[in-house]
Amino acid sequence: MFKRKSILVALLLLALLVFAGCNQTKEPDLPGDELTTRSVVDRHGDEHIVPAEIERVISYSPTFTQIILDLGLADILVAVDTNSERFYEIPEGVEAFDMMSPDNEMLISLEPDLVIVTDMTAAGGAEDPFALLKSGGVSVVTVQTPDTLDEIAQDVAFLAHVLGKKEEGQELAHNMYTAIDLYKDLGAAVESAKTVYFEIGAAPYSYSFGQGVFLNEMIEMLGAVNIFGDEDGWLAVTAEAAVALDPEVIFTNVDYLEDPVDELLTREGWQDIQAIQNNEVYLIDSNASSQANHHVIDALEEMAIALGLK
Incomplete structure (x- = not known):
């Protein structure tokens, strides 16, 4: 009887050792x-x-x-x-x-x-x-x-995550969304939309943009209308088209002229445009408006002030 119990105990111990060995092979150390x-x-x-x-x-x-x-x-x-x-x-x-x-x-x-x-x-x-x-x-x-402000916010958060600063990136994106909501509310309260020409390249090689560009989204968010809003993407602009569309406000972020605002105010052939006659020409920070990151909110604020929203 004692011998039989000893055999059973030995078999039980052997089974436990085999089971433990199996578990060890199923859970290897993680490779480097x-x-x-x-x-x-x-x-x-x-x-x-x-x-x-x-x-x-x-x-x-x-x-x-x-x-x-x-x-x-x-x-x-x-x-x-x-x-x-x-x-x-x-x-x-x-x-x-x-x-x-x-x-x-x-x-x-x-x-x-x-x-x-x-x-x-x-x-x-x-x-x-x-x-x-x-x-x-x-x-x-x-x-x-990115083509939209939402995509910009996502990219900021993504890059911060890549760089090991996930929480900081989420905070930057959150601050962007908070500001966007504020300017959306300001724009929604506008009763009469102003027409805007935003120049990103000065004459004689003038450039602007239409739909599908985050700057166009910013103009519309502020309750204004881009005079080239029916076009798509980045555009080469003729003087004839800009004059014919007669914007009420002109923005420029050109940073390679000494005084881009004065250049527009005195540009030959543009003197009959409403924005020129009423001195509604504004310089928007080039870096804030051209770099697709969280600083676009700084440009959005400048645009809102120029449009009389703040």
Whole structure:
């Protein structure tokens, strides 16, 4: 009887050891790779695998550079485009390059963890311009050009998440939405919509925009009407068309003339336009209105003030 019990106990112990061994094979230690990368999803639902710890970043656009700086991450920048260098205070020692023709070998030599690019740069030819970087194990994140304020807010939150500042990015986006709601209410109260011409390129090569551009959304949000609102995208503008449409208000964000407002007020052939006659020509901050990030709210405020909403 005792011998029989001993055999049963031995069999039971053997079964427990086998079971424990099975459990150990089903729950292996996590490989190192899973601890060094993470996944972030953009507004299109595309997944981006980025390093868990990001210490060296290359920014291909002033839009991205400004977000990085506002997140307090200036110290992780190792290279930026020349426009970023022109617009912002970039830390000493950070390389600057032409975003339209970057030297990929030079960029690789900087040993970046992450490169952030626009879709326009990423589509710069038949071949992937960043293939060399990617083959070297560098994470390249492409951000699609936003057409709306909502997409801008999503991109700000996305990039902050990529950079390990998820909560800070959500706060920036939240502040954007709060401001947007405020200006929507102000615009909804407008009883008589003013017509607006927004010039982003001065004569003789004047440029503006129509539908599908976030600046058009901003004009309409403020209860005004873009004189080219029936057109689509970015537009080359003729003097004849602008004069014929006779805007009541003119905005300009041109930053390469000494006095873009005076240039418009004294532009030959434009003297009969209502905005010119009534001195309703306003300079809108070029950086705030052209960089698709949370600072567009600053431009929105300037536009609201010019239209008499604040």
